[in-house]
Amino acid sequence: xxxxxxxxxxxxxxxxxxxxxxxxxxxxxxxxxxxxxxxxxxxxxxxxxxxxxxxxxxxxxxxxxxxxxxxxxxxxxxxxxxxxxxxxxxxxxxxxxxxxxxxxxxxxxxxxxxxxxxxxxxxxxxxxxxxxxxxxxxxxxxxxxxxxxxxxxxxxxxxxxxxxxxxxxxxxxxxxxxxxxxxxxxxxxxxxxxxxxxxxxxxxxxxxxxxxxxxxxxxxxxxxxxxxxxxxxxxxxxxxxxxxxxxxxxxxxxxxxxxxxxxxxxxxxxxxxxxxxxxxxx
Amino acid sequence: xxxxxxxxxxxxxxxxxxxxxxxxxxxxxxxxxxxxxxxxxxxxxxxxxxxxxxxxxxxxxxxxxxxxxxxxxxxxxxxxxxxxxxxxxxxxxxxxxxxxxxxxxxxxxxxxxxxxxxxxxxxxxxxxxxxxxxxxxxxxxxxxxxxxxxxxxxxxxxxxxxxxxxxxxxxxxxxxxxxxxxxxxxxxxxxxxxxxxxxxxxxxxxxxxxxxxxxxxxxxxxxxxxxxxxxxxxxxxxxxxxxxxxxxxxxxxxxxxxxxxxxxxxxxxxxxxxxxxxxxxxxxxxxxxxxxxxxxxxxxxxxxxxxxxxxxxxxxxxxxxxxxxxxxx
Ligand SMILES: Nc1ncnc2c1ncn2[C@@H]1O[C@H](COP(=O)(O)OP(=O)(O)OP(=O)(O)O)[C@@H](O)[C@H]1O
Ligand SMILES: [Mg+2]
Numbered sequence: 001x002x003x004x005x006x007x008x009x010x011x012x013x014x015x016x017x018x019x020x021x022x023x024x025x026x027x028x029x030x031x032x033x034x035x036x037x038x039x040x041x042x043x044x045x046x047x048x049x050x051x052x053x054x055x056x057x058x059x060x061x062x063x064x065x066x067x068x069x070x071x072x073x074x075x076x077x078x079x080x081x082x083x084x085x086x087x088x089x090x091x092x093x094x095x096x097x098x099x100x101x102x103x104x105x106x107x108x109x110x111x112x113x114x115x116x117x118x119x120x121x122x123x124x125x126x127x128x129x130x131x132x133x134x135x136x137x138x139x140x141x142x143x144x145x146x147x148x149x150x151x152x153x154x155x156x157x158x159x160x161x162x163x164x165x166x167x168x169x170x171x172x173x174x175x176x177x178x179x180x181x182x183x184x185x186x187x188x189x190x191x192x193x194x195x196x197x198x199x200x201x202x203x204x205x206x207x208x209x210x211x212x213x214x215x216x217x218x219x220x221x222x223x224x225x226x227x228x229x230x231x232x233x234x235x236x237x238x239x240x241x242x243x244x245x246x247x248x249x250x251x252x253x254x255x256x257x258x259x260x261x262x263x264x265x266x267x268x269x270x271x272x273x274x275x276x277x278x279x280x281x282x
Numbered sequence: 283x284x285x286x287x288x289x290x291x292x293x294x295x296x297x298x299x300x301x302x303x304x305x306x307x308x309x310x311x312x313x314x315x316x317x318x319x320x321x322x323x324x325x326x327x328x329x330x331x332x333x334x335x336x337x338x339x340x341x342x343x344x345x346x347x348x349x350x351x352x353x354x355x356x357x358x359x360x361x362x363x364x365x366x367x368x369x370x371x372x373x374x375x376x377x378x379x380x381x382x383x384x385x386x387x388x389x390x391x392x393x394x395x396x397x398x399x400x401x402x403x404x405x406x407x408x409x410x411x412x413x414x415x416x417x418x419x420x421x422x423x424x425x426x427x428x429x430x431x432x433x434x435x436x437x438x439x440x441x442x443x444x445x446x447x448x449x450x451x452x453x454x455x456x457x458x459x460x461x462x463x464x465x466x467x468x469x470x471x472x473x474x475x476x477x478x479x480x481x482x483x484x485x486x487x488x489x490x491x492x493x494x495x496x497x498x499x500x501x502x503x504x505x506x507x508x509x510x511x512x513x514x515x516x517x518x519x520x521x522x523x524x525x526x527x528x529x530x531x532x533x534x535x536x537x538x539x540x541x542x543x544x545x546x547x548x549x550x551x552x553x554x555x556x557x558x559x560x561x562x563x564x565x566x567x568x569x570x571x572x573x574x575x576x577x578x579x580x581x582x583x584x585x586x587x588x589x590x591x592x593x594x595x596x597x598x599x600x601x602x603x604x605x606x607x608x609x610x611x
Contacts, residue, residue, distance in 0.1 A: 115498030125489040129511040139497035
């Protein structure tokens with residue numbers, strides 16, 4: 001993998017287009033892990049929100065983060081692309097390795113981290129001053145891509161991947177905010193996919209959507225994992241059970257239990273996990 | 283409703299019931315009425331002021347008609363009054379002020395909300411607010427004794443050297459000039475545009491910024507695509523607010539613009555504004571017609587200010603959200 005620091009944005013994007021899939025380095029264990037989090041702690045000022053979390057996130061799989069409100073799910077997921085740094089006075093200890101490179105080493109540019117680790121938010125947030133089409137390709141534009149043919153191809157591909165193409169292909173010039181809530185969320189997914197990140201983070205992507213729109217996004221997540229490594233936060237146990245391969249249960253900033261979703265849901269080894277999943281607290 | 287009336291309720295009790303329901307509705311109505319009255323009061327006030335100015339200048343309006351707006355002779359002795367140089371001076375000095383102040387203010391506001399380190403923000407904001415608190419006449423004094431000598435020494439000759447081929451920077455450099463007037467107005471409207479813009483930028487939802495950062499935007503890129511373009515309409519409003527101030531700015535401009543009623547292409551030449559001539563000449567207006575002409579100057583100034591605001595609002599309405607898309611390219 002290219003070095004985080006040396007890669008010019010445009011190059012890295014173009015490179016990743018030509019390369020169909022990340023070759024799995026021989027020295028890595030199976031299953032390959034795109035992200036390895038080791039001894040991660042995060043503070044907001046004096047308040048410790050994440051407490052010594054160690055976790056490997058498998059490539060081309062969906063990892064669900066569950067836990068009661070305020071347990072640090074968002075903080076954790078945002079630390080995987082350094083988004084939490086937008087909040088002043090945050091502090092991080094530990095390492096997060098993306099393909100073996102530490103996101104937090106001092107010479108890493110957070111902007112480049114975020115190009116490689118994309119994010120979708122709880123509330124859809126298309127840019128209201130941009131059309132649907134421009135919303136999708138803005139990330140590439142920021143990467144310095146000017147080739148119109150390339151942009152058009154990527155526009156269509158991203159929208160198809162986000163299962164939105166058929167609904168908007170005749171309205172690409174309309175404002176992104178003219179879509180329905182569910183469509184807007186898929187637009188945001190398409191926007192994140194357009195720059196071909198290696199990892200896609202989703203913080204409760206369906207919590208503002210109705211059941212039908214939710215089903216669409218879930219289906220989408222299921223399909224996307226063939227190409228991407230996905231980490232998603234959810235409050236919905238059924239959803240975690242349906243879409244994820246691995247589940248991590250957080251409680252009060254600590255990682256209580258982590259394992260294959262089937263195991264966590266059928267035979268959790270921790271009492272707290274069982275209580276939470278069965279709805280006894282949380 | 284029908285169920286209530288279907289049941290037999292003695293008259294007194296029923297009226298008690300309606301009385302119970304009424305206070306909240308009365309409150310709503312009263313509030314609505316109050317706000318409506320306030321809004322109307324502002325309109326009425328403007329109309330009243332306009333009407334009084336019109337009244338005070340009716341003789342002049344009758345005598346000069348449209349020539350008042352289109353001729354350039356201002357000769358109180360001969361009782362010849364043409365306001366064109368003042369209109370020109372007001373518009374041009376305000377335009378210069380906007381050209382200087384708008385980019386500076388918006389850049390400052392963006393710096394303050396998006397880029398500046400936290401510890402520097404509050405001191406900078408206080409500083410800018412202090413600038414707004416400087417009395418106009420003090421700023422004028424500073425203009426005369428500090429700004430003009432400095433302008434005459436360095437920036438003006440430089441402008442002349444590099445842009446002397448345009449008609450705007452030719453001829454002798456006196457110091458007091460249209461350009462100096464524009465610059466001092468810029469200083470005066472900078473704080474208001476900055477602080478209004480800052481409030482507007484602060485009101486941009488964080489979710490928008492996060493959307494940009496999550497795509498790998500740098501701070502500047504996020505500011506451009508997520509913050510500035512989102513806030514465009516509001517920023518335009520801030521500029522119009524500044525323009526309103528600029529058009530009516532009096533004291534400081536009067537002290538540095540040179541107060542010569544002429545229309546000269548060169549910005550090094552002195553000029554005169556509507557507000558300045560009013561302030562300068564009202565005390566010495568001896569004849570009726572002179573006073574009338576000055577009242578008409580006031581009327582024109584009010585008219586221009588209102589017109590500019592209406593035009594701006596029209597423009598604002600035609601700016602479609604999608605037209606901002608060019609911000610991306
Ligand atoms: N911007 C912030 N400033 C200070 N403390 C914060 C901030 N954001 C989160 N926290 C604290 O960090 C802890 C974890 O918050 P976080 O948002 O990660 O929880 P969460 O698991 O995502 O909750 P939810 O399910 O409600 O979204 C909370 O105790 C919260 O008080
Ligand atoms: Mg959260």
